[in-house]
Amino acid sequence: MAAMTDHHHHHHHHHDHDHGEASDLSETELRVRALQTILVEKGYADPAALDAIVETYETKIGPHIGARIVARAWTDPAFRAALLSDAAKASAPFGHDGKVGDHLVAVENTPERHNMVVCTLCSCYPWDVLGLPPVWYKSFAYRSRAVKEPRAVLREFGVSLPEQSEIRIWDSTAEVRYMVLPMRPAGTEGWSEERLAALVTRDSMIGTGLPHEPSGDRP
Amino acid sequence: MNGIHDMGGMDGFGRVEPEESEPVFHGAWEGKVMAASRAMGAIGAWNIDQGRYGIEQLAPQRYLTSYYHRWLARCEWALVEYGYADADEIAAGRSLRPGKAAPRGRFTLANLDRIGNRGSYARPSSAPARFALGDRVRAKNINPKGHTRLPRYVRGHLGTVERLHGCQVFPDSAAAGEGDNPQWLYTVRFDGRDLWGADADPTLRVSVEAFEPYLEPA
Structure with a gap:
């Protein structure tokens, strides 16, 4: 189980004494309040600026940025080529404030090769285009197993790949960040970028999922 | 350092459990x-x-x-x-x-x-890159006590240089407060069977980003 990766499930066996979840959380919250108080009182940070960082990641930077990049690549061959050659440069207009950080690399899925991104040493993730990583990406199970038994990991996401497909794992051990360019689903010919972007899931850009299939009428 | 953080290839952590409609923060x-x-x-x-x-x-x-x-x-x-x-x-x-x-x-x-986007870790080079695309290289068997970004599971193994990322800040030096000490950075790709043995998934290829001091000619 994921107990060790998720504090919400960490104290289920402590019903009988006062180290239960509520007191643990309030102890954590007290430490966080202390941390923030020290930063503010010592003049390192304005409280409004700290709140604005949280708001930025809650409302402005997220996988919708990556989804638009993917949809553009699916509809514009010149953009696709530019993205695969220099993703940081090509993606910049889609980023928050019109920028994404350096060293972004896009890797393309094909019928012969499936790409998947992990960070075994910490939890490096392409924040600029996908936002903050989900808990599973930071989990010990994912970090330990993705480089060794990715097909078993993919099955836990409900993804089953052809046996002969190459599985290519990118372990983000430096400041290079990877996003996966998934394959465009069949049956989406003529779709607008906006409609296509709605098919692009966060997990499909990490390589643990595939884009949604178009619902309704298919050719 | 050979710490608990270096998790690639460990067993025992269970299943990966994606959460539906996960919030950005859990509290x-x-x-x-x-x-x-x-x-x-x-x-x-x-x-x-x-x-x-x-x-x-x-x-x-x-x-x-x-x-x-x-x-x-x-x-x-x-x-x-x-x-x-x-x-x-x-x-x-x-x-x-x-x-x-x-x-x-x-x-x-x-x-x-x-905050909204990352800075650049690229730095000018002071020497030409030692390795070229396609070169066979070996990840060194090093076990420094300090910070390093060469995971244990590739140490001692042979791989192939697949990408060159220019010169970048060397984490081993920067973590020690010794400045940027820029080093060439490569994507090095390994065959799954070289890393995990003959019964590993034959379709698996794994790459890491490796700084030049982590590598030696094959």
């Missing part, structure tokens, strides 16, 4: 920890490698809590380690004496743009 305190950490990074209080090394040095039982618990512990440690607060202030939960001037001043709304 407001997580966002506050993230913001405090990013703000201190943005004012130059410590660099990204010093921050990672701080987490790696947590005792394993503290490491094995949750992501933001680690960030909180790291932030408390780094404030003291880099002279931005004293241990009695962390314990008291408030400032007891004036702060230290940070390299890039105070974090305000005016420099929120430092």
Whole structure:
């Protein structure tokens, strides 16, 4: 189980004494309040600026940025080529404030090769285009197993790949960040970028999922 | 350091459990920890490698809590380690004496743009790259006590240079406070069977980003 990766499930066996979840959380919250108080009182940070960082990641930077990049690549061959050659440069207009950080690399899925991104040493993730990583990406199970038994990991996401497909794992051990360019689903010919972007899931850009299939009428 | 953080290839952590409709933060305190950490990074209080090394040095039982618990512990440690607060202030939960001037001043709304996207870790090179695309290289068998970004599971194994990323800040030096010491950075690809043995998935290829000092000619 994921107990060790998720504090919400960490104290289920402590019903009988006062180290239960509520007191643990309030102890954590007290430490966080202390941390923030020290930063503010010592003049390192304005409280409004700290709140604005949280708001930025809650409302402005997220996988919708990556989804638009993917949809553009699916509809514009010149953009696709530019993205695969220099993703940081090509993606910049889609980023928050019109920028994404350096060293972004896009890797393309094909019928012969499936790409998947992990960070075994910490939890490096392409924040600029996908936002903050989900808990599973930071989990010990994912970090330990993705480089060794990715097909078993993919099955836990409900993804089953052809046996002969190459599985290519990118372990983000430096400041290079990877996003996966998934394959465009069949049956989406003529779709607008906006409609296509709605098919692009966060997990499909990490390589643990595939884009949604178009619902309704298919050719 | 050969710490608990270096998890590639370990067994025993169970299934990966994706959460449906996961919120960005599971509780407001997580966002506050993230913001405090990013703000201190943005004012130059410590660099990204010093921050990672701080987490790696947590005792394993503290490491094995949750992501933001680690960030909180790291932030408390780094404030003291880099002279931005004293241990009695962390314990008291408030400032007891004036702060230290940070390299890039105070974090305000005016420099929120430092948060929204990452900076560049590219640096000019002082020597030509030792390896070329397609070269066979071996990840060195090194076990430094300090911070390194060469995971254990590739050490001693043969791989192929697949990409060249230019010269970048060398984490092993930056974490030790020894400056950028730029080094060439390569994507090195390994065959799954070379890493995990003959019965590994034959379709598996794994790459890491490897700085030139991590590599030797095959």
